Amino acid sequence: MADTVAGLPVQHAEKSFYQQSTNKYSGILSWLLTTDHKRIGIMYLAAIGFFFFVGAVIGLLMRLELIAPGRQIMDAQTYNSFFTLHGVIMIFLFIIPGLPAIFGNFFLPIQIGARDVAFPRLNLLSWYIYMIGAALVLVSLFLPGGPIDTGWTFYIPYSVRSTTNVSMAIFAAFVLGFSSILTGINFVTTTHRLRAPGMSFFKMPLFVWATYATAWIQIIATPVIGITILLVIIERLFGVGIFDPALGGDPILFQHMFWIYSHPAVYIMILPAMGVVSEIIPTFARRTIFGYKAIAMSSLAIAFVGYLVWAHHMFTSGMSDTARWIFSLLTFIVALPSGVKIFNWVATMYKGSIDPQPPFLWVMNFIFLFSIGGLTGLVLGSLATNIHLHDTYFVVAHFHYVMFGGTGTIFFAAMHYWFPKMFGKMYNIKLARIAVLLFFVGFNLLYFPKFIMGYMGMPRRYYDYLPQFEALQEISTVGSWIVVGTLFFILGYLIHALLKGKKATSNPWGGVTLEWHIASPPSMENFAEIPTVTREPYDFSQLKEMKNE
């Protein structure tokens, strides 16, 4: 059954995508062989969510080790492997694929009025490649030599000389890169070819813009890390002198090539999150977004300028002074499009009719934490202060404020915003609000002391520390208990909602982008008929016409 609201079809009684299969199979095979973008999104959610919890528990164990000076629960070599695995899992298995693969897959086609992505089979292949990459990481832990201990940056010359399973672990990152590239190709093609009639580029929701810009980074930047990884493997296996100075190689060249990918990768992580913010704020402020085109263009600007700042990770590496000041200058420029977004979001809320539901509270959390992360990034981007703070806990704190406080927080925001649409169930709003508060407290206890410790000179990745850091290390460890406890608390009430939650309406938040015009959960092909888009993406005047149950 379909009726029409605001010129768009609304479906209520059609079978959901959980009840329909794209193939002849039922049960687990109907999922493993599916080409439905929503099912693939859910499969990514299960896999990525699992690895996120693994990474979080490893982080928790590291913090437990650091609760007091000296050995507590593990030896130094195990600690080295733990911080490497924490980084590899969180970066390559959670935060890079997280938002695009889960929410991009699920919502990008719906938000542009398409039935699926442009290449559905390639989409499924991307998931399998992701799983193969993840399996390789796991296999590398148990082979002779032991887990990789180089840190997630795989810096030369240690990564060539380490006797641990470096080759297998970095080959896993190489494989994961293919998944990322194929997803990027799929999203770019989908955005160009499958937009509904009437949906011009400047009528696309900002999450689509952000995912589109991200897809470009995935396509252009990821091959660089692939090549770099292959060169390291060749150097390890055949002793060819490419990066190791003992073999006549150039270790700074490795750092250049690593960061030529890995800095844009930071924007792969954060840009989709910014897109989610641009969806949530208008919905809960009941106002059209302020500066739509500026936000859309700032996504492209961040994607582009993000390519030009990589060497700010290398100010103390021994590269030329000329390169240092130029990269420092460029680093400050990338703050401009980020600032455009922050100010536009704040302006959107100004005089809005704010409804502080959990997704909105997560976004407020994000703006606070990400602003601290962004501003401390400027401290690190300045040449003089960078020399003092390089490779200290200050960097760790900055990175976690940006990535966990930024992308991680928005992962939860997106989860809470789109959960009713994805699963057709509503979670307990009161518990969700408590979770935001607990996370905020735990997060700041966990990471803010690291700014202070870093400023005082505590180096990152050290197994032991001087007694003067003990109090701050203890506070940080207590914070980790609260954060991980909150993660399990969130998991608990979301699973409860899945099993016993109330049925969600098709538009519980009063959103106006296309996903809120279809049933919760959507049908297999999303739309009974492809809609013709006539309105701006955040035109809330149509809410009056939309039939809220």
Place this chain on the structure above:
Amino acid sequence: MSGKNKHHIDYGTYILVWLALLAFTTITVTVAGISLGRYTLFTALLIAAVKSALVINIFMHIRFDEPIFKAFLGISGMTLLIIFLLTFLDFIYR
């Protein structure tokens, strides 16, 4: 690529390009053994650029494709060029 351009390039051209690529590879290997000082890297990059142009235009048919694909490739190429330039700011002045 549109259908009418599908068989625009004949096999003779493919073979010529293939031979050209082999020749350029030979030149690259030969040049690597000759000391050209500061021009060594420049020469290698120039040869690589010519080889890429041949592959992209002929084998990948971009030459006969829609302008949007040329634009996409142009943006990617420009990004790569900027990355090279910025890397050389370190390499040259180190």
